[in-house]
Amino acid sequence: MNMTEKESYLQTLIYLANADGDITEEEIVSINKIGIANDIPNNRIVELVSQVKEGKTLAAILEGITVRKTKLALLYELIMLCYADGKYTTDERKAVYEIAALLKVEDSKVKEIEAFLSNDYVAFTKKLNELLEVK
Numbered sequence: 614m615n616m617t618e619k620e621s622y623l624q625t626l627i628y629l630a631n632a633d634g635d636i637t638e639e640e641i642v643s644i645n646k647i648g649i650a651n652d653i654p655n656n657r658i659v660e661l662v663s664q665v666k667e668g669k670t671l672a673a674i675l676e677g678i679t680v681r682k683t684k685l686a687l688l689y690e691l692i693m694l695c696y697a698d699g700k701y702t703t704d705e706r707k708a709v710y711e712i713a714a715l716l717k718v719e720d721s722k723v724k725e726i727e728a729f730l731s732n733d734y735v736a737f738t739k740k741l742n743e744l745l746e747v748k
Contacts, residue, residue, distance in 0.1 A: 614683065619651040620661060621677030622687055625712060627665045628674055629691045632708035636662070639697040647690070675715050684716045688723060692730050696738070701731070 614622065626647060630640040648658040665674075678684055691712065695705040706727075713723045741747075 614651070616653075617677045618680075618683065619653060620657070621674055622683065622690075623648050623651065623653060623658070624661045624665060624669070624674045625671075625678070625687055626691060626694050627662050628669075628671055629705060629708050629712070630694060631665055633702050633704045637698045640694060643694055643697050671712065672715060675712065678716065681718075684718050685722065685726075687716070688713055688718060689726050689730070692723075692726055696730065699738070701727075 623644065626644055627636070630636045630644060636644075644662070645655070645658060648661075649655070653661075678687060688709065691709055692701070695701045695709070709727075710720065710723060713720065
């Protein structure tokens with residue numbers, strides 16, 4: 614991915630984290646990790662967050678993502694991010710489907726990703742929290 618695509622990808626994650634009106638600490642941690650892993654400087658991550666909070670449109674954010682593989686990876690990561698705080702809210706789910714539609718990814722593919730994550734990721738997280746004695 615080039616830097617434009619990386620920033621669009623990260624900004625989409627930020628958009629979704631903000632879909633319920635609140636970016637949680639867990640979501641910020643996830644966003645920062647992803648940004649740093651993609652060589653996006655911290656100050657640029659802060660700018661990308663600000664742009665979303667100031668109302669940058671989803672269509673404008675998604676313009677930089679054109680490759681199907683990247684689109685599917687993004688949808689997977691978006692849904693995983695939703696689960697970062699232990700909940701996949703109705704507002705978050707609505708935003709995921711809106712993003713998929715703008716990316717021209719079929720609903721059946723989104724449902725497939727959701728099913729995989731709800732079965733495996735949630736069970737994994739629950740077991741991990743039990744092992745680590747997280748309440």
